Amino acid sequence: MRIGVPKEVKVHEYRVGLVPASAREAVAHGHEVFVQAGAAERMGIGDDDYRRVGAVILPTAEDVFATGELIVKVKEPLAAERAMLRQGQTLFTYLHLAPDPAQAEDLMRSGVTAIAYETVTGARGGLPLLSPMSEVAGRMSIQAGAHCLEMEQGGRGMLLGGSAGVAPANVVVIGGGVSGVNAVRMAVGLEAFVTCIDINIERLYALDQQFGASLNTIFSTRQAIEDYVLQADLVVGAVLVPGAAAPKLITTDLVKAMKRGSVIVDISIDQGGFAETSHPTTHANPSYVAHGVVHYCVANMPGAVARTSTFALNNATLPFVLALADKGTAGALRADPHLLAGLNVYEGKVTHPAVAEALGLTYFDPSRALGK
Numbered sequence: 001m002r003i004g005v006p007k008e009v010k011v012h013e014y015r016v017g018l019v020p021a022s023a024r025e026a027v028a029h030g031h032e033v034f035v036q037a038g039a040a041e042r043m044g045i046g047d048d049d050y051r052r053v054g055a056v057i058l059p060t061a062e063d064v065f066a067t068g069e070l071i072v073k074v075k076e077p078l079a080a081e082r083a084m085l086r087q088g089q090t091l092f093t094y095l096h097l098a099p100d101p102a103q104a105e106d107l108m109r110s111g112v113t114a115i116a117y118e119t120v121t122g123a124r125g126g127l128p129l130l131s132p133m134s135e136v137a138g139r140m141s142i143q144a145g146a147h148c149l150e151m152e153q154g155g156r157g158m159l160l161g162g163s164a165g166v167a168p169a170n171v172v173v174i175g176g177g178v179s180g181v182n183a184v185r186m187a188v189g190l191e192a193f194v195t196c197i198d199i200n201i202e203r204l205y206a207l208d209q210q211f212g213a214s215l216n217t218i219f220s221t222r223q224a225i226e227d228y229v230l231q232a233d234l235v236v237g238a239v240l241v242p243g244a245a246a247p248k249l250i251t252t253d254l255v256k257a258m259k260r261g262s263v264i265v266d267i268s269i270d271q272g273g274f275a276e277t278s279h280p281t282t283h284a285n286p287s288y289v290a291h292g293v294v295h296y297c298v299a300n301m302p303g304a305v306a307r308t309s310t311f312a313l314n315n316a317t318l319p320f321v322l323a324l325a326d327k328g329t330a331g332a333l334r335a336d337p338h339l340l341a342g343l344n345v346y347e348g349k350v351t352h353p354a355v356a357e358a359l360g361l362t363y364f365d366p367s368r369a370l371g372k
Helices: 020-028 047-051 061-067 101-110 131-148 178-189 201-214 222-231 252-257 267-271 301-327 329-335 353-359 366-370
Strands: 002-005 032-036 056-058 070-072 090-093 113-116 170-174 193-198 215-219 234-237 263-266 287-290 293-296 343-346
Touching (some): 002 061, 020 032, 020 047, 032 047, 047 056, 056 061, 070 301, 090 301, 101 343, 113 329, 131 178, 131 234, 131 263, 131 267, 131 301, 170 178, 170 222, 178 193, 178 201, 178 234, 193 201, 193 222, 201 215, 222 252, 301 329, 343 366
Parallel strands (some): 002 032, 002 070, 070 090, 090 113, 170 193, 170 234, 234 263
Antiparallel strands (some): 113 343
16 A cells, blocks of 8 residues: 655644654555655654655655555644545544534545544553543643743743742643543642542542542532632643543633633643633644633644654554555454544545534444445
8 A cells, every 4th residue: 555644734743644663664564655755854854764664755745645545644634735635545643523624524525534543442442542642742731831830921920849838839630531640640740739620430539549649639510620720720621522522611701710820721622622712722822811811722732742742653553554554444444443433534424423413414334334
């Protein structure tokens, strides 16, 4: 199979779909890999690194999209990229379609088979292709939040860990999944006073066992969210409903009542955000102030640490890339129900229930769509 790896074009996005080691594996399996010139140069990975493992360098994105049967990316295709997709082609990347009807419409119109990293499931549960980036985003959320709390960023001028004789910052993490746990881990490590709110009591029990007295665990109710957010200096939104739009847990009225100069870091922004006052930002202009509260809502947070993120992501995606190439898209989807769960669009139809519900579109069972 011909595998195409274009350069990412989202603002300040430096990750790449396949690193040279992954390309080498694909070539060893008998496939051709075509990489756009300069796709990974900002990470210190040159075109010659790809050539040495048998990949072919093509000058433009148009060449890559025209040549590749399987397009492997990191971020959702922008409008210019979607225009290059065609029927019979497979797109394997993060899609986050729930808050993006324009992208869904273009993918359906193109006839492409679109498989989303974020909805591929794991044999032991969980979302194995989302987890690496959730881990990075969770850790980065505290780093970004700490920066936003500085006076020059509009924050309260607080150090997360406080100082001798001065209380630490109050950090509230809403959501106890992979990104939430990693946010908790970083905040605890910086000696903040940390609370994690989640709706899963078993998850809270596990977190309590893991962190002990270093973490305050609270069952999620509207009252609990209001009470703890009003006390918070930094709120991290780490809620996730796979494939669906993030629930709006922080209302505009609640934001208005928060401490002036407090910070919201919305990890859920690529699924629409967990706060009514959130809107996507980029690494070029990552934060803004709304109602006296600093909002950090970068939709591709891990892109700031592109090298770490890319290698972590490739570790997770490579087996699926090889399966798609070795068995063909339809064969790989039929053989693996977990990969099939990642199928979002097929032959102009939406094949993920949460995506269909979020967009108000008809849902088509992926097994039936494939004739399984």
